[in-house]
Amino acid sequence: MEWLTITIDGREVSVPKGTTVLDACRMNNIPIPTLCHAPELTSAGACRLCVVQIEGMRNLPPSCVTQAAQGMKVETQNPKVRNARKTILELLVANHPLDCMTCQKMGDCSLAEYAYEYGVTGEIYQGEKRNLPIDNGNPFILRDPNKCITCGKCIKACSEIQGKSILDFSFRGFDTQVGPAFNLPYNESDCDFCGSCVSVCPVGALVEKQMVGKGRPWEVSKVQTTCPFCGVGCNFDLNVKDGKVIGVTSNPNAPVNGKALCVKGRFGMDMIYSENRVTTPLIRKDGVLVPADWDEALDLIATKLGEIKKTYGPNSIAALSSAHCTNEENYLMQKFMRAVIGTNNIDHCART
Amino acid sequence: MAENQRILVCAGTGCASSGALPIIDILKEEIKRQGLEGTVSVVGTGCQGFCEKGPTLVIEPQHILYTRVTAEDVAEIVAQDIIKGERVERLLLLDQETQKPVSLLSDIRFFAKQHRIVLQNCGVIDPKKIEDYTARDGYQGIQKALKEMSPEEVLEEVKKSGLRGRGGAGFPTGMKWGFCRQTPSDKKYIICNADEGDPGAFMDRSVLEGDPHSVIEGMLIGAYAIGADEGYVYCRAEYPLAIKHLEIAIKQAQEAGYLGDNILGSGFNFHLKVFAGAGAFVCGEETALMASIEGKRGMPRVRPPFPAVSGLWGKPTNINNVETWSNIPHILRNGAEWYGQFGTEKSKGTKIFALTGKVNNTGLVEVPMGTTLREIIFDIGGGIQNGKAFKAVQIGGPSGGCLPESMLDLAVDYDTLTQAGAMVGSGGLVIMDETTCMVDIARYFLNFSKKESCGKCTPCREGTTRMYEILDRITKGEGKEEDLDTLENLALTIKETSLCGLGQFAPSPILATLKYFRHEYEAHIRDHKCPAHNCTALLSYTIDVEKCKMCSLCAKNCPVNCITGDKKTNTPYVINEDACIKCGTCLEKCKFGAVSRA
Numbered sequence: 042m043e044w045l046t047i048t049i050d051g052r053e054v055s056v057p058k059g060t061t062v063l064d065a066c067r068m069n070n071i072p073i074p075t076l077c078h079a080p081e082l083t084s085a086g087a088c089r090l091c092v093v094q095i096e097g098m099r100n101l102p103p104s105c106v107t108q109a110a111q112g113m114k115v116e117t118q119n120p121k122v123r124n125a126r127k128t129i130l131e132l133l134v135a136n137h138p139l140d141c142m143t144c145q146k147m148g149d150c151s152l153a154e155y156a157y158e159y160g161v162t163g164e165i166y167q168g169e170k171r172n173l174p175i176d177n178g179n180p181f182i183l184r185d186p187n188k189c190i191t192c193g194k195c196i197k198a199c200s201e202i203q204g205k206s207i208l209d210f211s212f213r214g215f216d217t218q219v220g221p222a223f224n225l226p227y228n229e230s231d232c233d234f235c236g237s238c239v240s241v242c243p244v245g246a247l248v249e250k251q252m253v254g255k256g257r258p259w260e261v262s263k264v265q266t267t268c269p270f271c272g273v274g275c276n277f278d279l280n281v282k283d284g285k286v287i288g289v290t291s292n293p294n295a296p297v298n299g300k301a302l303c304v305k306g307r308f309g310m311d312m313i314y315s316e317n318r319v320t321t322p323l324i325r326k327d328g329v330l331v332p333a334d335w336d337e338a339l340d341l342i343a344t345k346l347g348e349i350k351k352t353y354g355p356n357s358i359a360a361l362s363s364a365h366c367t368n369e370e371n372y373l374m375q376k377f378m379r380a381v382i383g384t385n386n387i388d389h390c391a392r393t
Numbered sequence: 394m395a396e397n398q399r400i401l402v403c404a405g406t407g408c409a410s411s412g413a414l415p416i417i418d419i420l421k422e423e424i425k426r427q428g429l430e431g432t433v434s435v436v437g438t439g440c441q442g443f444c445e446k447g448p449t450l451v452i453e454p455q456h457i458l459y460t461r462v463t464a465e466d467v468a469e470i471v472a473q474d475i476i477k478g479e480r481v482e483r484l485l486l487l488d489q490e491t492q493k494p495v496s497l498l499s500d501i502r503f504f505a506k507q508h509r510i511v512l513q514n515c516g517v518i519d520p521k522k523i524e525d526y527t528a529r530d531g532y533q534g535i536q537k538a539l540k541e542m543s544p545e546e547v548l549e550e551v552k553k554s555g556l557r558g559r560g561g562a563g564f565p566t567g568m569k570w571g572f573c574r575q576t577p578s579d580k581k582y583i584i585c586n587a588d589e590g591d592p593g594a595f596m597d598r599s600v601l602e603g604d605p606h607s608v609i610e611g612m613l614i615g616a617y618a619i620g621a622d623e624g625y626v627y628c629r630a631e632y633p634l635a636i637k638h639l640e641i642a643i644k645q646a647q648e649a650g651y652l653g654d655n656i657l658g659s660g661f662n663f664h665l666k667v668f669a670g671a672g673a674f675v676c677g678e679e680t681a682l683m684a685s686i687e688g689k690r691g692m693p694r695v696r697p698p699f700p701a702v703s704g705l706w707g708k709p710t711n712i713n714n715v716e717t718w719s720n721i722p723h724i725l726r727n728g729a730e731w732y733g734q735f736g737t738e739k740s741k742g743t744k745i746f747a748l749t750g751k752v753n754n755t756g757l758v759e760v761p762m763g764t765t766l767r768e769i770i771f772d773i774g775g776g777i778q779n780g781k782a783f784k785a786v787q788i789g790g791p792s793g794g795c796l797p798e799s800m801l802d803l804a805v806d807y808d809t810l811t812q813a814g815a816m817v818g819s820g821g822l823v824i825m826d827e828t829t830c831m832v833d834i835a836r837y838f839l840n841f842s843k844k845e846s847c848g849k850c851t852p853c854r855e856g857t858t859r860m861y862e863i864l865d866r867i868t869k870g871e872g873k874e875e876d877l878d879t880l881e882n883l884a885l886t887i888k889e890t891s892l893c894g895l896g897q898f899a900p901s902p903i904l905a906t907l908k909y910f911r912h913e914y915e916a917h918i919r920d921h922k923c924p925a926h927n928c929t930a931l932l933s934y935t936i937d938v939e940k941c942k943m944c945s946l947c948a949k950n951c952p953v954n955c956i957t958g959d960k961k962t963n964t965p966y967v968i969n970e971d972a973c974i975k976c977g978t979c980l981e982k983c984k985f986g987a988v989s990r991a
Contacts, residue, residue: 085694086694087849089851089891089892092889100890101889103695132851132855132856133851165879166855169862190851191848191851210690210849212848213673214848214857215843215858216848
């Protein structure tokens, strides 16, 4: 691999060829604010918050789309750069609701974090503000277009992660909005409700509806786990407050799926507390299902399967396994059928 | 009567809208009626450039110009000029200094100082006839290229000519072609950017309407040099006549074997299509333009990769604007050395300017690079209308800057103008006089930029609106002292952090007016006065009791009835300022100078 030497804020660092200036900074723990950048998405270079000054280059280039070059001299914190970033943040805040106290994103909002860091007041550019209806017509995603900073990450997540391309920009200039075609609400669009858009939104424009009002980020502990819905093995973080799961958020380090999840994994965890959930084995006695303990249930199954096998032969028994189970569980099931029962009658709900 | 006379009637958009088209038909009928069909032909041409005086017609071979011709003048022109050979004096132009009629094109100041290369066929040929183009050496350039030169030699010739992109940025054309040629690919595209959108710019439209084959020939030569076999002309849909003439020209060029496969037996293939834009100004930016052709939303993307590496549908693509392409046939036909004699050391050739605003001779002007603004505005443009004083010239459209009188002796070339805080841009020149408020002009251009912002990057999307709001406040007398610093900081940040040229140059009108006309901003903010008496919110009208003769004309003409008084009771007229809409009618109507404006 070819390595380049560049100077960032007077410090010489080495980075592999092909690294962006932003990545070069982050590899070396030099903080650069970004709103439209996400490592798993292609870079748009749109929010312009990551601008830096590079010797010999015109204007202030955005570091996320500028390739590092041998001998490059980068300044990330000089007054000109900081002033430009502050001005950009002032512009965003001037067109953003300041209802942070009741915003679900409070404590996890990139805009608020940078506004605080750069001393933004939100007072300088007061003028026209967006006033658009909130999209609240579906059970999963709460969309407030007034909070949108049009960074475009949700659009890229929808097309590059989920491959659906439901979202895009509409209207122009100051009136630019993000949403499904023809400005339809999510529930009238072809949206899968995978929630990838929510997972990348840096502000409170897209939030998990189930979690609204249930807990603040600092009250929640995140427990990484594997999704129980199918055997793919997606990982995510269960958001737990006071011992209770209030929802699911993507874990960017999930080895199988990254931030991607399906509607069941991201929004289906309320089944944990469902009253309809079967929590013990049930045995039908005189036509009525009666709760039983596991020993009783397993004994009954073993006895019955043994009798059937003896009377009618192993091929009279078949098993249908579930995509809910892990690969290991499914493996055990077929092993049980072939080795213990002695039949090849084993199938799986996801096979057809 | 002279033999083989041609009457060239301008049928460009400007003259067509002032009534040229019926004149052509009536003229043809009149020629027929007089039995002159065999000796006199009537041609509807593209723009002749002198839009201010339209409809115009030129009688050839004598080079006689008639201006503001109407249908009623036709019979007289034929009877007197064509048949008797005597001029119809009342339709001739008056020389501005001598006030005597001038008839010969070469004696008319508007034309005398111009040097027409790109426009040499505009207004002279019928743009709908390929034979008119070939009769004036058209398609000689591509023939020379295909028969006598290798693609490398063509590229060298263009490099040697020193031609720079006429779309605004002034990038060396040959170098740009070279980048695209170097990129290995099985498929390459070339594009003609005809999305001319600056307010007051109409040079590209006139070239497409008046001489479409020159653009096609330029693209053919470029495609040969670069190694492209497919091209697009991206023309804004608001130019229907340009699109029509281009499509006719493409069809004729196909039939004549200049477009298609195996052109002139050389084995070189080139196919050309016209693509009508959907109305966004930002689609003049090359990456947005390509997105638009691909059927996507017209939004610029970051460069690199540059189009020469990854352009239309990911293939190497070369984009030049109409005027650039139109220069190419002349360079090939006459050689780089010939071309190099025009212009300055670093800006070669000529440039077409669209002269508009408060100038006497509005129209299209082609001059060698390096001509001064003063020559263009005063010698060619005939100075300021109604004897008013010159105040500023906006050069380069909404992306350019306003230059004051002290800069009039600047040579117009890419580098000099950029240094002065303006740009050649596409070549729009909007002339402003003493009645133009420079704050209001900046507001006007910002209103344009904010509406045309695509919304992708933060500084342009949010910032243009905020700059407009501040300017709007100032013109209404609601400006604050700190507004100027806020405006300047915002303008500089937007300039330095925006993604594409639209955002980077949207603050130019503000930065230039703040630099050269800061006192006007200060007068609005501190004194609540508009020095140009333009911003209505800052005007006040009063009637001088001493001078008022109580004739009641002001009150009778006031559209909102806010002036009261009575002669019978000897009550002089007064204006109710709260109700006054500041239209200025009272000032115009008063015969005694009793109404004053401050």
